[in-house]
Amino acid sequence: MLGDMVECPINSFSDQPYLIMSRMTKLHHTLLVVCTVGCMAVCPPSEDLGPCQCHEDSNGIPALQCQDVTGWEEMESIFTDLGLTYVSSVDIISSPGLTDLPPLAFADVKIDAIRFYNTGLIYLNKEVFSVVTASGLQSLYIKYNSDFTTLENDVLAFLPVLETFYCSHNQLGSLSSVLESTSVPYMDLGHNEISSISANYFSGAQNLSQLLMPFNKLTTESLGPESLTFSGNEEDMYLDLAWNQLSEGVHPSAFGGRMAKELILSHNNITTLNQETFAAILDQMFLEYGSDAYILLDSNELGCDCDMSWVVSHTARGLLQQAECTDGRLVSGLTVQDFQNC
Incomplete structure (x- = not known):
């Protein structure tokens, strides 16, 4: 080097x-x-690092991994007294005793990625980050924190270059009010307890192109009008709603702005493709993206009865991917003859 x-x-x-x-x-x-x-940017002596270990990443920049942290007083001197100016990552793992962080917890250290795994973290607010730390943070992970129930709406807005936000395997119960303006393109909110989303909640995420919310408790009814409002001019919108309870799919009114290009509805106990819901979504997806769009419907329980006869003549039926009837027929292969007795 x-x-x-x-x-x-x-x-x-x-x-x-x-x-x-x-x-x-x-x-x-x-x-x-x-x-x-x-x-x-060098690793301090190990005896000064308390519950942390330090190693240099592939670029020669220090990376910290901290375990069994019981309170931030064990960590404070690492960022304030050891002369660190740049750390590629800070991982705080297996620390159920760590429930919160004080203001300016990371002092004025530039950090690319901060990850909380299996901690007792209850919430995280923007005061935790100094301007220096916030202006350099590219990845934020909050995963496997069993007491993390609330996502503050202004945190992401304070992180101007954030590229990936993982807030999964926690206990988020609802997404309320509206996110303040953020440029983050990738959000993973999967494996939580999310059962409701406020109207226009995501409208402030101007560059959002990938949103993952599988393994939550969303229902067709709970995704009310404009709950999935996406703004911005991104050419793609990947929306993963697999493993929820969307037994009737997603009502078109939930999309208050940009339609999803790739909509994942796998494992939702969908038994029929209601024309009022799915035909409108197919029309809009095809209008915005053409044949590049799709709805993934594998692992549902489609009866393919008379109420699905509309699919045969719909011009965008090709967007229904891996949709399979309970008797093994593919929806994409259904013909008029399949509904001749209707």
Whole structure:
């Protein structure tokens, strides 16, 4: 690594001719940047890290993994007293005794990814992050935290370069009010207890293109008008609603803005494709995305009775993928003859 070849601080070049000095000044600036990362981003001595261990990632940047953290007082000095300026990741795992974090918990350390796995975390608010930490955070994981029940609506808005947000395997029960404006494109809210979503809740997520909410408790009725309002100009919208209780699918009114391009409705105990619901969704998906769109319907219990005869003549029936009747027939292969007795 170039930073390892440079001795800090770099000597002055004031005794060189002007032309050489001009060129070397640019080199000096470049090397100083490298040196700042290479010289200051090093693992502190292990005896100073309390419940944490430190290793250097593939780029030579420190990464912290902390286990059995019982309170943030064990962690505070790591970020305030050890001279760390840049950490690629902070993983806090297997720490049921850690229930909350104080304001400015990570001081002014730049961090790419922060992950909470199997902790006692109850909530997380934006005051936890300094401007320095918030402005560099690209990934935030809150997973397997059995007491985490509420997602503050302004946290993501305070993280301007966040690319991935995982808040799964927790105990979120409802998504209330509206998310404040955020640019995060990827959100995973799967494996929670979500049973309701407020109208326009996601409308502030302007760049959202992938939303995962499988293994929750959503019903067709609970997804009310505009509960799945997606704004922005993204060319794709992947929406995973598998393993919920959407026995009648998703009513078209739930989509208050951009329609999903890829809609996953697997394992929802759907027994029929109601024309009023599914025909309208197919029309809108085909209008916005053409034949590239699809609804995934595997592992449901479709009876394919007379009330599904409309599918045969619908121009966008090809968007119904892996939809299978209980007797083994594929919905995509149904013909007029299958409904001749209706």
